[in-house]
Amino acid sequence: MTPARDEYDVAVIGAGPAGLAAAALTAKAGLSTLLLDENQGPGGQVWRAITTTPVQDKTLLGKDYWAGKELVEDLRKSGAEILQGATVWSLDRNLEIGISVGGGACLIKAKRVIIATGALERPFPIPGWTLPGVMTAGAAQTVLKSSGLLPEGRTVIAGQGPLLWLLSAQILRMGGKIDLVLDTTDKRNYRRALPHAAAFITSPYFLKGLAMMREVRRKTRVVSGVTSLVASGEGHVESLSFEAKGKKTTVPVDVLLLHQGVVPNVNLAMSAGVKHHWDDIQLCWAPELDGKAETSVPGVHIAGDGAGIGGALAAVARGRVVARAAIDALKPDAGASLPSAADLKTAVAKAEKGRLFLDLLFRPTKQFRIPSDDTIVCRCEEVTAQDIRDSVAVGATGPNQLKAYRRAGMGPCQGRLCGLTVTELMAEARSKTPEEIGYYRLRAPVKPIMLSELARLPKTDEATKAVVR
Known part of the structure; x- marks a missing residue:
């Protein structure tokens, strides 16, 4: 068609x-x-x-x-x-x-x-996030909605944000089992978000969100204040180590679902x-x-x-x-x-009420955005955080120059899974702001396309003359 x-x-x-x-x-x-x-x-x-x-x-x-x-x-x-x-x-x-x-x-x-x-979904580059058995919460929700399938085996959901609680509630309502929910919300964010709490409390989201979090906490164990995550395994995720309130714990896991916002x-x-x-x-x-x-x-x-x-x-x-x-x-x-343009804009303002509170509350912490050492950043090309820091040390100034050093962002996803991490990591390494570092220079095709499809596209005389002498 x-x-x-x-x-x-x-x-x-x-x-x-x-x-x-x-x-x-x-x-x-x-x-x-x-x-x-x-x-x-x-x-x-x-x-x-x-x-x-x-x-x-x-x-x-x-x-x-x-x-x-x-x-x-x-x-x-x-x-x-x-x-x-x-x-x-x-x-x-x-x-x-x-x-x-x-x-x-x-x-x-x-x-x-x-x-x-x-x-x-925002990248969540922790050690082991590329292991089979580790998925994003959004991917798990896609399978749930499309096919009615639930995660099997020992399941842990880790991260923060509304989707983390929504997916947990949906899995539990459908008879699925979640062994552990690990909440990585930074405790300091509560103070930052507090001045905007009044708008959120009077928004459509407050009572829904509160009820959903209570529902999840009634049905499964939740650990808050998580400050580190490391997934491990041979060929498949087998365990997850985390730290909360200064205590380190390791739990067995078959399915790890990660999410820290969109x-x-x-x-x-x-x-x-x-x-x-x-x-x-x-x-x-x-x-x-x-x-x-x-x-x-x-x-x-x-x-x-x-x-x-x-x-x-x-x-x-x-x-x-x-x-x-x-x-x-x-x-x-x-x-x-x-409806008039003014009425429509009023509807937008009403729907966005309380948004700033959520943005500040669920602002991911540095350690979950900017990884260290051998943690993979670019999954397509298997480029690590250390690879990127080394590239900066020898002259890479931004994401586009990094392509020449490490091919980061040049795989099938075209930077969707690594772009934000690369920008923030290079900004930190160069003591610059993300705005100063910039992003990948993106060009068509932004999604994979067969060469045979391109070859069959209609061509103007000018386009043909440009490449045929």
Whole structure:
């Protein structure tokens, strides 16, 4: 299946909360809308497999998960064209999009592009994190939602943040067993977050989060104040050593799930030339946006967690704000029957209420972001923290120069699993800020694509003459 046309009014990339909301609104306004998503069904990570999950008991995954079903139905009634299983590997400043679907590649253009690629789990580079049996919490939740499968054997969940508690609760509700939850939240963060507690207490998240944490603590053992983690094993994770309150403990483990928050997925936007800055609160790169969430590349907007972590409710609200901006630019007469831009921005502010408290509370500590010695940083190329420090010592000044020394960031993930760690590690080694060190220079294709697909792409005379003499 390929796109029905070569050009659209609006192309939305990503069918998570922001993408679903944005595409539905632009299509309802009469704009030709194409929604592209690389998964086999809509929902993104938050509502993954919402239309196909075998977990039909609504109490198990929670009410927030099932809220996505209504948005999917709304999209399907809107008239938007939906293309699942489509990998977007290129976006340029002319708003031409490279798509790979069904073994073939094609290029389409749009008058407005809405990037709604969401978030990635933050790297959690502890010793042993590359061993089989060690997974991210997000990966475990993907399997749970898509197939109803639970971790088997001695299971430990370690880290911090809302997803850590949500996944633990979901596993336990479904009859799974968690031997231990290790909370790495820095005790000092409570003092930093306290001035913003009032906004959080009156937000939609406070009572839900409190109830979920109590539910998990009733059903399994939780150790707080964890300050170090080391996974060990021969060919598979077998044990986990941790330190809490000055006491070191080693426990046997078959499955270790790691999580310390999520960060914006910036690869596609950066490859298109969108300007980003270092967010020192969320400790990640974030795009520079105007009041309509438009980027430094005219016609390209970013919605949802890709614009800065805010959660599912905020992503939906942000998606509608961006959609309204596209409608106002391309078909302003259609806006009269839609919610006003002011009302939509009010919804965003309401959904983001209390966010700063969470950002400060769950700000990961240095030892879990900037590893030491032989801990692997770049999984694709097996580059260690010491390799990177050694490269800095002999002249590597930033992530792009590091490629010439160690190939870090040049594997299939294109830096998604190591980029933040490399930036912070090099910043520390050079006594610079992350902003001064910078990030990988990303270029298309940002996702793997077959050479045969590229070869079959239509070529202009100018493009042919550029390479054929």
